[in-house]
Amino acid sequence: MELKTKRLILREKKKSDFKSIRENINNINVSRYMSVIPHPYTDKDAIWWIGHSAKKRKEKPRKDYQFGITIKPSDKVVGGIGLVITNEGGVADIGCWIGEEYWRKGYVFEATVRVINYAFDDLKLKKVVLFAAxxxxxxxxxxxxxxxxxxxxxxxxxxxxSTGKVHDTNVYEISRDEWNIK
Ligand SMILES: CC(C)(COP(=O)(O)OP(=O)(O)OC[C@H]1O[C@@H](n2cnc3c(N)ncnc32)[C@H](O)[C@@H]1OP(=O)(O)O)[C@@H](O)C(=O)NCCC(=O)NCCS
Structure with a gap:
């Protein structure tokens, strides 16, 4: 399954993506506010993550959607965006990252807009939640x-x-009725 935007393809990860994932996430500036990313991050960690996402996507009903972010025309996975439907049902948490060399180009904004539209239009969810340290x-x-x-x-x-630190977080949400970016 894949989701397209003007500049990106968000797609399921495959085993051969491990190297580009490791190259982009093995950076403390990327992992400093992410929960379960070890540092240093090894090929083995990336292979585990790819396998874990593959297992999760087979669950029925599917609750976990993990997309690799690729920038056209390259097929390299340089970031990730995940949507996980929580126990409340109809509500999803979204988390995202991209390699530091791609920051501030609007890529994650573009990816998140696409995933939120997928959550509301296709999965018919009621609300999405994002949080940040x-x-x-x-x-x-x-x-x-x-x-x-x-x-x-x-x-x-x-x-x-990656740091062993504990942070307070800001929690944000938006409902389907409030969302108006296409
Ligand atoms: C946070 C992160 C996902 C942003 O991705 P990005 O692709 O650089 O973000 P965008 O370019 O789409 O930025 C959208 C807006 O967010 C804000 N923004 C993003 N990064 C910013 C930064 N470092 N400083 C200030 N504002 C920033 C800006 O308002 C920007 O809009 P503008 O460029 O028009 O001003 C990226 O820095 C990252 O991967 N960080 C490490 C992982 C992480 O912390 N993930 C979030 C927790 S799960």
Whole structure:
């Protein structure tokens, strides 16, 4: 399965993507506010993640959608965006990252818009939730630019494997009725 945007293809990962994933995520500037990304990040870690995503996508009903971000015309996976339907049903958490050399080009904004549209139009979800460590300036700004509204601050909600640090997070959400970017 894949989702297309003007500049990107978001697609399921395959085993041969391990090297480009490792190259882009083995960077503390990328993993510093992400929960389960070890640092250093090895080929073995990437292969595990690809296999784990493949297992999750076979679950029925499917609740976990993990896309690799590729920038046309390249087929290299240089980032990731995941949508996980939570126990509440009709609600999904979205998380995202991209390699540092691709920052500030609007790529993750473009990817997230596509995934939110998929959540509302295709999966018929009611609400999507994104959260960011309070210190993660880029992520908080990205989420605000997407138009999500701030809901609450959660104390010590993010435990980061790469640094061993614990962060408070800002939680944001938007409902299908409020969402208006196509
Ligand atoms: C946060 C992150 C996903 C943003 O991705 P990106 O592709 O660089 O973001 P975009 O270029 O689409 O930016 C969209 C908006 O977000 C804001 N933004 C993004 N990165 C920013 C930064 N480093 N500083 C300030 N604002 C930033 C800007 O408002 C930007 O719009 P503008 O360029 O028109 O001003 C990226 O920096 C990243 O992968 N960080 C490491 C992983 C991570 O922390 N992920 C989030 C937690 S799951």
């Amino acid at each position: 309070v210190e993660n300036v880029g992520s908080n700004k990205l989420i605000k630019k997407l138009g999500l509204k701030f809901v609450k601050k959660k104390k010590k909600a993010l435990v980061v494997e």
